[in-house]
Amino acid sequence: MARVLVVDDDQALSEMLGIVLRAEGYTASFCDDGSKAYGIFKETKPDLVLLDLMLPGLDGVEVCKVIRAESGVPIVMLTARGDTLDVIKGLESGADDYVIKPFKPKELIARIKARLKKDDLKAESLTLGDLSIDVIGHSVKRNGKEISLTPLEFDLLLALARKPWQVYTREQLLTEVWHYRNPADTRLVNVHVQRLRAKVEHDPENPEIVMTVRGVGYKAGP
Amino acid sequence: MKLFYLIKQAWNKSLSIRIIATTFIVSTILVTIIGLILINRVSSGILSSKESSSLTEASSAINEAQRVVSATDIGAGSPTVSVIVDTAVTALAVRAGQSGLYDVLFLSAEEMSKQGLPERGTNLVAETSVSDELRNQVENSDKLLWSYTQINYLDGRNIPGLVIGAPIKINNVGTYSLFLLFPLDKEEETIRIIRSAVLVTGIFLIFGLLILVWYLTRSVLSPVRKTANAAERLRMGLLNERVPVSGEDDLAKLAGSFNSMAASIQQQIGQLEQMSRMQRRFVSDVSHELRTPLTTVRMAADVLYESRNQYTGETARAAELLSTQIERFEILLSQLLEISRFDAGAADLSLKQTNIKNLIEKTADSLSSLLTKQETPVVINGSAPEIEMDPRRIERVLRNLILNASEYGVGKPIEVEIGSDEEAIAVIVKDQGPGLKPGESSLVFNRFWRADPARARTTGGTGLGLAIALEDARLHSGWLDAWGSPGQGTMFRLTLPRVAHKAISKSPLAIGLGDEKQLELDMSALAELMTTIPMGTKNE
Known part of the structure; x- marks a missing residue:
């Protein structure tokens, strides 16, 4: 059962993400403040992080850098601005992928699955x-x-x-x-x-x- | 030829060269005329005073000579002619004095000289100093005659002079001619000095004028040039550019006006930039603020929609409606944001070499489920070379055109034609729908315009698709125009320059029913024109 950490300050969206993630069989944990994100990350040891870029406390890009410095955990950004520098900044700070709001739940789940997918690896x-x-x-x-x-x-x-x-x-x-x-x-x-x-x-x-x-x-x- | 061309170019280009050259020519002409008049006046003045004093002197000298000759003649004995002549000449030489006021030639008349009669002159004056003409005239007259001449001396000197002659009668011998030669070398020298003084003055005057004009031109032109340079820099976007203002003259006024104009432009551009920034900021904020709750609603609607089987009929339908309308809302929101981005001038192109035919096929593929459902085939004809375009935007344009065609020409084939020439490529999307009424082809690109307000929409178009498509085409410096006629279907033509951002003069494909005039028409320009024509003129 994969664990997903949702870092988003919008309560309703977080809750909704939780519903969708649980429906897909993931365990979700939440964080609504950028400055607390790292602590919760250390605590919950998630398999994947969903990270909103606009966060109170600490900017999403900074959170991304902090987590990436420590761990190679897949990070998928949630962003409202697909055509701005935010995306580039997020990717450069270590995010693996991103989805643009408003996204379809299926689209998000597909991104999460792609990142959590374990290929059948041969001894090579x-x-x-x-x-x-x-x-x-x-x-x-x-x-x-x-x-x-x-x-x-x-x-x-x-x-x-x-x-x-x-x-x-x-x-x-x-x-x-x-x-x-x-x-x-x-x-x-x-x-x-x-x-x-x-x-x-x-x-x-x-x-x-x-x-x-x-x-x-x-x-x-x- | 080349030199002439260079001079002409310099003449046309430089105001100061023109002014200086004109000043030079005009002042040279004026100074020459004035100089000539001056020299003429002065020399004629000098000569005429010399003339009159000489004539006075000559007249009394000749009387004296006549008197001496007559007295000698009357005297005792019979002196030879030589003695008489010598006496007269000596008397005149004494009268002329040491200073050499004049020289004397005492010549016999011509026929007498053949008889070997003596002739005398003073100071080695040559006979040739008196012209034959004057000599003849004097012989045959009884009064003073004069003329200018060149006084030749036997030692080779010759100087300008005035010769005054009169006949002298010697009894028993005949008529002699007495010539008094007044040298004019001093007067000549004076005139020469005056002439060179006038020449030097004239040259100095011209140079002085040129320097003055050059200085004045420079002092007038350099602020003008500075202002022109500042205007050029202003044009290039350096809005802080100003001109120094000194004094209170016309040039200062020019600089002052320029500065206040620049300040006003800067202020207005600043305001516009501020507004544009605010607009962009607003769009961005709206984007973020709306998108987050919309994501939540969207996800909630999807969850409801997925589990609609658990609800009874009407609740299940409500979940369905919620889901489809949120999708429509999303499209509308993203289109509104796109339009705002165009309005704010924040839209930019990311160019990529793209084959338009592949893009059309790809677009038709992505719409295939809808098109199959409507049983609307898409027929693609022709091809065009790869050009630089923003494939995302052009795909959106094509998508809008095909969607639009499928909406109006349901069930009938959509024809897509591709064409190209050396400056542009073009795509025509043609449906076989009811067609546009006259005048409507310019309205289709208006935001939220509907051909028939009462008509139900089948594909849930937002009314912004074609407006965005037009903006996308314009962003490429291309055209998007429409043609339609009731019963003939509707055509949309997209024309894109082969070299990005280069203006197109004509489209490779004709729109309409092959009417040649249509080819030249830029319908999008016409659309703008029509909105500016007051409605009243249509009835006239």
């Missing part, structure tokens, strides 16, 4: 450049030293590493990694590729692991 050991990827152990090592990736970043790296010959378009990655059925906002891919590079590349300015193919998308390098 991949190498990419000087990285060794342990699929079962969900770990990436360079020279025996572990690099800490969030599950999403791991999935992104894995998707690229499994077919190093293939150039992925951003839309393909959205389907493969984010499990979107309809192609959505490609900014998701851009932002997370940047975050992944920051962790795995020797020099993120001159990537050697996740290469950009101009006008097409990304591929595993070199």
Whole structure:
């Protein structure tokens, strides 16, 4: 039974989210103040966080940063402004995905399921450049030293590493990694590729692991 | 030719060059005329006074000579002609004095000179100093004659001078001609000095004028130029640009007016920006404030809708209605927000190379469930090259056009035609519905306009779809126009420039029934025009 932490200051929406989540079989816990979010997060140890961006106390972006500094737990943002910088800021601070209000309950559940989905993993050991990827152990090592990736970043790296010959378009990655059925906002891919590079590349300015193919998308390098 | 062109260009471009050149030409002409008049007056004055004093002197000198000659003639013995001539010349030379007031030529008449009669002159004056013409005239006259001449000396000197001649009668010998040669070299020198003084003065005057004009032009033009530069910078958006104001003259007034204009523009732009900011802020706030409760309501409605089977007939229907109408409300809200964004100028394009045909197919696919339900097929013809567009917005335009066509032409095929030329691509969406009445083609883009207010809507359109589509087309610098005629169906034509934001002159596809005139018509411009024409003129 997966636990979901809902961080939203709107009582009615929180309650409604609780109803919908419980109907899907999740356990929900709530927080209505940004400054308390981290404490409740530590306490409840959720499997996924639903995070509103506009929060009293501490801004959603800040909450996201604080949680991300500690944990790779999937974070899905709830935002009312899909076309503003808020989305980019949220993604850059570590959110894995976002839904724009007003969303359909099914849409939200689909996003949550996609993030909580556990692929049937085979015992597989991949190498990419000087990285060794342990699929079962969900770990990436360079020279025996572990690099800490969030599950999403791991999935992104894995998707690229499994077919190093293939150039992925951003839309393909959205389907493969984010499990979107309809192609959505490609900014998701851009932002997370940047975050992944920051962790795995020797020099993120001159990537050697996740290469950009101009006008097409990304591929595993070199 | 090239030089001429350069000069012409400089002439046309620079006011100061024009003013300076004009001043130079005009002042040169004036100074030359004035100088010439001045020199003329002064030299004729000098010469005429010399002339009259010379004539007075000459007249008494000639009388004296005549007297000497007559006395000698009468005297004792019979002196030779040479003696008589010498006496006369000596008397005149004494009279002329050491200063050389004049020189004397005492010449016999021509026929006598052939007889070897003596002729005399003083100070080596050459005979050639007197022209033959004057010599003849003097021989045949009985009074003083004068003319200007060049006095030649036997030692090679020659100076300008005045020659005055008169006949002298010597008894038993005949008529001699006496010429007095007054040198004018001093007067000539004076005139030369005056002339060069006038020339130098004139040149200084012209240069002085040019410098003055250049300075004045500069002092007038430099504030004008400064103001022009400031206006240019103002145009580029530097609203703080001002011109320094000094003094209280016309230029200061210009600078002052410019500054107050700039201040007023700045204030008004500031106000507009403030309003636009407030509007955007408001839209954003409304967006956030409305969306959160709407999300809750939406989720609640969905929960009710999912479990509608547990309710009795009417409650279940109520849950259904709640769900569908919330969906409609959501669409309306998002369209209103979109319109507000256009009104606030906050809409921007994210351009991407896109094939319009693929986009149309994709749009038709996404509407396929509705279109299948209505049994309305979509027929796509033609193709166009990929161009840069905002696919999200153009898909929305196409979606609106196809939805609109399906709403009015239910059950009949929707024809979509694609065309392109070197500057634009175009899409026509044609339905076989009842068609638009005359004049309605300009109204369809009005917000919340309905062809027939009494008509029920089948797809729950909001009345904002086409208004948004028009804004989307305009944002691409493209056109969206409509044509329709009762019984002929309705056509919507979307024209997009192949190079983003480049104005289009004509659409690659003709709208209407192939009427060539329709091709040139920008219906969206016409729509704007029609709203500005007062209704009364239609009846005239």
